[in-house]
Amino acid sequence: MNKYVVLDRDGVINRVTRGEYITSPEMIDLLPGAARAIAQLNAQGYAVIVVSNQQCVALGLLTQKGLDLVSESLRTVLRSEGATIEEFFYCTHLKTAACECRKPQPGLLLEAQRRFGFDLAATYFVGDMFSDVVTAKNAGCRSIFTLGGLDDELHKRGEPFPHMPEYIARDLADAVAYILAKDQIEA
Ligand SMILES: [Mg+2]
Numbered sequence: 001m002n003k004y005v006v007l008d009r010d011g012v013i014n015r016v017t018r019g020e021y022i023t024s025p026e027m028i029d030l031l032p033g034a035a036r037a038i039a040q041l042n043a044q045g046y047a048v049i050v051v052s053n054q055q056c057v058a059l060g061l062l063t064q065k066g067l068d069l070v071s072e073s074l075r076t077v078l079r080s081e082g083a084t085i086e087e088f089f090y091c092t093h094l095k096t097a098a099c100e101c102r103k104p105q106p107g108l109l110l111e112a113q114r115r116f117g118f119d120l121a122a123t124y125f126v127g128d129m130f131s132d133v134v135t136a137k138n139a140g141c142r143s144i145f146t147l148g149g150l151d152d153e154l155h156k157r158g159e160p161f162p163h164m165p166e167y168i169a170r171d172l173a174d175a176v177a178y179i180l181a182k183d184q185i186e187a
């Protein structure tokens with residue numbers, strides 16, 4: 001079976017400020033080591049998928065076409081560093097829309113699973129928010145929480161996780177090192 005790793009986008013691959021959205025390619029600012037970490041996964045035979053909430057579309061801050069442009073730019077920037085993103089899955093609905101795809105609902109992860117056929121229970125979802133950890137739990141995935149993102153402060157203040165992640169990583173590079181080591185042991 002093909003191996004997959006699912007990543008949250010903002011705060012894991014690229015920088016983001018709370019309350020702000022990446023509405024143009026120029027705003028893409030890769031986190032240090034992120035491209036290399038994805039390239040490392042690819043080199044080890046993992047396809048990498050991105051799952052992200054982007055209610056900026058429903059808010060009218062960005063069109064679907066604009067969002068696609070951001071995805072393509074991110075893809076291009078990463079590819080120039082040897083890293084490949086297989087597919088982007090977005091929820092573009094409002095937080096208040098109560099859809100089934102906005103994290104922490106598992107809809108996007110389930111959709112990705114249906115598309116690519118990976119084993120959810122063996123697949124990691126890496127995110128920088130507590131809600132990402134809950135998303136992984138809701139989808140039956142393994143979860144890694146990365147520090148340095150939007151919920152870093154919450155964690156440092158001692159706020160307990162709503163659900164314990166399998167691993168707390170310094171960043172994506174650390175998360176990938178963990179995944180590769182774990183999969184080697186468990187293989
Ligand atoms: Mg995030």
Ligand SMILES: [Zn+2]
Pocket residue numbers: 091092093099100101102
């Ligand atoms: Zn949605």
